[in-house]
Amino acid sequence: MSSSNPIDFYFDFSSPYGYFAAEGLEDVVAPYNRTIRWHPILIGVAMKETGAVPLAGVPVKGDYLLYDCARLARFMDIPWTLPGDFPISTANAARAFYVIDDVDPDQAKDFARAVYRTYFGEGKNIQGVEAVADIADSVGADRGHVLDAIKTPEAKTRLKDEIDTSIERGVFGSPFVIVDDEQFWGSDRFWMIKRWLRSGGW
């Protein structure tokens, strides 16, 4: 079986492992001529369903995971700073992504990487509309358009629809990659995605 369907990449801007996935996934997929559709979502709804809690709130394990993030960033040679405000709601950044995506999907991916770099690379808060608009501006998007558009009912509905679809498709964590209906959860499953793409499935 081989396919040219796009690959779907679900992530929450407040997810550290989403950051690592955003830095690495395009390179993993590049040799296989498959487009990746990026879908920022708010993972809180799905996490509530599975009884999961944000890692920062978990004794022992939470500390390990934050340490693991620092180590992983070092091994990947990318910056890491645990944000002072963590976790946060990332609705504005997610809405801005889709606003930009409607104009220029590649620029939207640049925006997503820049949001992650700002939040987990520099440790700066990316919750507010002004912070989001600044990042949009930094990747060449129209700052004024983004500022206006993310406040519209359309932008809110678009994000809600993306979240609903993600839950229907079984997404319960971030990052989450779907290749031809095959699910891969976690930034440490890239070797499996590569193998899947190489072999066309099993």
Add this chain to the structure above:
Amino acid sequence: MSSSNPIDFYFDFSSPYGYFAAEGLEDVVAPYNRTIRWHPILIGVAMKETGAVPLAGVPVKGDYLLYDCARLARFMDIPWTLPGDFPISTANAARAFYVIDDVDPDQAKDFARAVYRTYFGEGKNIQGVEAVADIADSVGADRGHVLDAIKTPEAKTRLKDEIDTSIERGVFGSPFVIVDDEQFWGSDRFWMIKRWLRSGGW
């Protein structure tokens, strides 16, 4: 920094990812001339502390993880059968491991792999003392000695001490590997362990 200290490998016989680790860890470490000490434990105590629940009981995520196990086994080319009784208490198997380990550490590792193969490879229950003694016998251990010794207060104390030590060392999941006080949780962190061993740390 380089070291010749043993590497500590903590796992629960009821943990599927512990099975995958038991199949792969010795090969990962082999080039680096480091001994691995195997430590079967009961992970329930530590999981309670972190608020974690057995994966089989988690909606959506539990189904994904069991599917992921089947896929991982296929990718690793090892057998996989979800046991009808899962999860179970693995105190007898863990006690038997230490009884055998006191006589012959290599045989104890063979025993551990055989327990995992029986439980997750063939899907057979390994909870009872007779099942455990049969597996001990199959790897050349003294069946009668194992049967007698796992019922002694010494065997119970030994397992309890191992569990207490694991918690003191921060173990909260299975598999869990400690290299020179560096912690690695999960069978998908082997590439990191390899890199750590190769570079002698950071």
